[in-house]
Amino acid sequence: MFRGAVRLALVAVVAGLLLVPGAARACACGAAYVPEGHTVEAGEEIAFLSWAEEGERERLEMLLGITTETPDLAILVPTPTTPTVTQGDPERFDELARLATPPPKKDWSLGGEDGAGAPPGAAPDVISRTVLEDVVATVIEGGDAGGVAGWLRTNGYATKPELEPIIADYLAEGWRFTAVKMRGDKPFDGYADPIVLTFDTSSLVYPMRLSSAAENLGEVTVFTLDRTFRMPRASWVSGAQPAAAVELVEDGVHDDVLDNLVEQGQNRLTKWALSVDDPATLTNDLELAREPGIEETFTPAATEAARDAQRNLSPWVAVLSGALGLVVGAGAVLLLRRRRSSAVG
Known part of the structure; x- marks a missing residue:
């Protein structure tokens, strides 16, 4: 399904539409950055949320389909605390899709430091810079919205002024941003190999506020793996039902990361297919909250x-x-x- 993924790049989360108008195509996570005069078309977006340390540190892995005629491609990712950036595995999403398919029935018939208070136009601090094959991921924190926008422009990112109030909100809450940029020399066409952002947080979260300026959004698929059921919580989510809810067993999981999580007891896999009719309603991020009362709805996975x-x-x-x-x-x-x-x- 995803084995045709091309080089490592922008999986990540909310691209934020910090672009020159017409330079990006919105998707559920936000948008991809390309220089003015170029086009970009974003396709399917898939995220996998789990715990690196239960209740303390989230592991977020994403796969994004995208096509553009330029290699100058970038994305901006907000996280509540400073993330560690590592390489993901596109085949893991094949395995998640397979595992989320219910087995046939026997009868054959899903805090950090505060960066607010900086003077107007204050630039952010660069926390880390990670090079992963064709991707450079730079983590920044602090400053103010104008300073972040200035840093982006200075470093080759085209910005969109109407997103600065949302950046300011994230900064006031102490969030960091990861600027992920391609460094290859070929146009991008297909699925980007995912990267992984691992960061401290007390609840599983999927940032989406920067997508509020999009004209329209596509569908986003979110997988969660935990000890119990997790329900998507946000003001713009109502009446959501999981596309799948499966109880995994070690015998049958073909991925080392997933197998390790199941061995730790994080064996409740849910799959959500979410869409947003009006992007302007994205006034808060997606939180995946515990719902232990409906744990019995999980379908046992076949070994x-x-x-x-x-x-x-x-x-x-x-x-x-x-x-x-x-x-x-x-x-x-x-x-x-x-x-x-x-x-x-």
Whole structure:
């Protein structure tokens, strides 16, 4: 499904539309950065949220489909605290999609330091710079909205002034920003290999406020893996139902990261397909909150042995069904001939 992913780049979270008008195509996470005069088309976005340290540190991995004719591509990612940036694995999303598919029924019939108070136009501090193959990820904190916008312009990012109030809100809450930029020399077309942002937080969160200036948004798929059910909470979410809720077992998980989480007891996998009718309603971020009262709704995942047995049994079921059909058909023909013979006699 995602094995055609191209080089490492911008998975991450909220691109923020900090671009020159017309330079970006909005998606559920925000937008991708390209220079004025170029076009970019964002496609499917998929996020995987789990705990690196339960209740203390979140692990956020994302996969983004995008097409543009320029290699000059970038994204801005807000997080509540300073993140560590590492490489992700596109095949992990194949595994999540497979695991979130319910097995067949037996009857065959989902605080940090405050950066506010800086003088107007104050530039942010650069906390870290991480180079991952074709991607450079720079983490910044502090300053004010004007200073952040100035830093972005100085470092080759085109900014959009109407997003500065939202940047100011994030800064007032002590959030950091990660500027992820391509450093390759080829146009981008396909799925970007994901990166992982790991950061301190007391609740699983998916930043989305910077998408509020988008004209329209696509659908975003969010996977969560935890000890119990987690429900998406935000003022713009209502009546959401999980696309899948599966209880995983170690026998059947083919990914080291997922297998390690399941071994720790984080085996409740949910899948959410979320869409936003009006981006202006994105006044708060998406929080994935515990809902232990409906834990019993999880479907037990089939073990690998059970899946193998099903695959091995399926051909025999087909053969036996065919043979039974032949027997029934032959019996019907024989009965019909007997009736005709009786009628003649």
